[in-house]
Amino acid sequence: MKAADRAHVFHSWSAQELIDPLAVAGAEGSYFWDYEGKRYLDLTSGLVYTNIGYQHPKVVAAIQEQAARLTTFAPAFAVEARSEAARLIAERTPGDLDKIFFTNGGADAVEHAVRMARLHTGRTKVLSAYRSYHGGTQQAVNLTGDPRRWASDSATAGVVHFWAPFLYRSRFYAETEEQETARALEHLETTIAFEGPATIAAIILETVPGTAGIMLPPPGYLAGVREICDRHGIVFVLDEVMAGFGRTGEWFAADLYGVTPDLMTFAKGVNSGYVPLGGVAISGAIAETFARRPYPGGLTYSGHPLACAAAVATINVMAEEGVVENAKHLGASLVGPGLAELAERHPSVGEVRGVGMFWAVELVKNRETREPLVPYNATGEANAPMAAFGSAAKKAGVWPFVNMNRTHFVPPLNVSESEVKEGLAALDTALSAADEYTV
Template sequence: MTTHPTRPPTTGPTAVEGAGLDARARELDRAHVFHSWSAQGALSPMVVAGGLGSRVWDHEGRSWLDFSCQLVNVNIGHQHPKVVAAIQEQAATLATVAPSTAALVRGEAARRITERAPAGLDKVFFTNGGADAVENAIRMARLHTGRDKVVSTYRSYHGNTGAAVVATGDWRRVPNEFARGHVHVFGPYLYRSEFWATTPEEEGERALQHLRRVVESEGPSGIAAVLLETVPGTAGVLVPPPGYLAGVRALCDRHGIVMILDEVMAGFGRTGEWFALDAHDVVPDLITFAKGVNSGYVPVGGVVIGEEVAASFDERVFPGGLTYSGHPLAAASIVAALDAMAEEGIVDHARRIGTDVLGPGLAALAERHRVVGEVRGVGVFWALELVADRATREPLPAASMARAKSELLARGLLPLTADNRIHVVPPCVVTDDEVAEALEAYDAVLTLLDEE
């Protein structure tokens, strides 16, 4: 894999100038920016002024190893030169164009995506992000089947827009339940099994039986789609047990239900595969994707469409569209990102990092620290589930999680925490040495938590 510089530049503002810029950034943010998923009064966000590879820094030059990938999306690393250059070149050539036109760069982006998808998924509907990708996939499934209901899991996140947030299972659904026709089930999660399972096989079988009974009870003839994250991410990096997704596919086939796999977070290298579904011997009808496809350099998302669903709209209008669908800057960033990932072996690198470096390193931490209840993951997609008591699996309290985040930042690591978990999600280009640096920081902070 080609490596790129990963340190802050040596030129830039002085410490005094940088402090002023950081203060100005905070002042403007406080005065004018309304943040997502937050009570606004207590916010004090960190300032990020630049990034390169696996690191970010503020104007003063303080640097952090980015093991959050911002929102688990900077798969190719910050400021990859080929992607930046492609965006610049496209901006100088054609900065925008209507979605009704045929644009070469848009077609090239779609071709590269479908080449990585399973056979038979040959069309791409471009959106502006993951939420509206899910929104349009649900719309396609409903129109294709003539049915209304969508089944998804409680431990899931599918986006912030109308149907997507109601398909979501976590707390963010509850104050936003304005969309119709949504049904939720429990997916497999052996560590906190809803099914009294003791093995991955039992968990998978019992989760499938639960889904089967819900489908039967809701009436299969009214269900348009089963919508699942291939690997639920925000909910805790819940890698499905062997056979589970194949069982869902069989259930959908039996009842004529569209299977939608949400790969917004799990796709394009995150699991050490081009699509996370590649490891599970399953072909869905629709795949949603977004930020991982171009590492979030330009907002983009989309739906990869199987031929049967696509054929539904050969003779009738698909009633959906967006002004920025297949935006040239986004398309150019996709082409450059996927080409660079292929040329530099980045997906294989992510797989190796997970198998040989990150996975074993996190497992060693679990052996040393009583607060680690479980380590789970694949590729560069991992979670440490932290507990106050290993025997009861009582989650580590919020105050301790806040301390963990603060202590990791103080040690130069930008973490991603959610509930009682630390999500370990570096760029796919992370190096062995950077993983070692992160493991040292996790080790030190877990030691502090052990002593509480």
């Protein structure tokens, strides 16, 4: 199996001859294991999507039952699994986001949200933040604000980037959250003014940026962006692909801030990644734009019955088993305090931040200067400190989420108390390896 992978599988985001993928034999709950029987506690939830863990029996059974009844059907028809999935999602989205356009994943959800915004407004530009990730397709990767964009960014996608708030590494010389909010909003206002408000179709933000560092927006920021969008007739898009479906201890991260966007993208946790599915939740005003005007977009597998059956089962499992509540409770009572305690003892930890089951640990060379443990977008020898941390974590029995100078604590939302403690103990060991590189 490994030989076939190396001979024929082309892996994403990788130099093909420089990688050595782990051969996975199986997975269940919060764990997976290799063919030698070594078991890992998955602190990554796959790519932050197995919100109910691997192989949940109720979701597996729902997929099997749907396959036996109606494996697939074209998206132009009304199908029970599709209708029920849309209803359950709409019940949980904020405000009037009651129409659901299904896609195959998060990136194409972003693509379609941007298309809807442009058609609704008749404008072309889209503003997005640095320190963001919106997907790997052409428009989505141009919206992305990290180095994965660079190779595909020809500056022709109508995208303008701006700085969103992040107090620990403030671009605005702020010393308090209040200052960071005010200055970030002023920066956004200035960007809009110089770009021309009448040219801007949408502003897209991850409600809580994920891969870029789990940076919770300071109080008042998202409400301020909502007000700016309303004033200029700009569509406000929230990307909840990673933060949605319980990850922050709420069904959607927008619920933490009392903000309703005009469009909201989702994927990943909607069915724990068991079958690819994403979508756009659409406000009444934008839905009305296409009430008698055809929406020029679609996908062959939009609302695929197997994926939607998995979504229905996942949402029902999350409700019945208190999965969202578990993420909120353990995040506040165990993960947050546990990571804070590790920060006190390890000089490599510059900051711990997060909510629910969505946490980041910022690793630094020096706490006083806040110099990152590795340079931005480091590779090869320059990335040795993070490589040492990752290796130590795996040796301790956990699979870590490592990106640039951070590790994220993002296990399944139904992780147990004992599993959280196991993960924290392994991180304690791994951070000792990172400490060796501090000054």
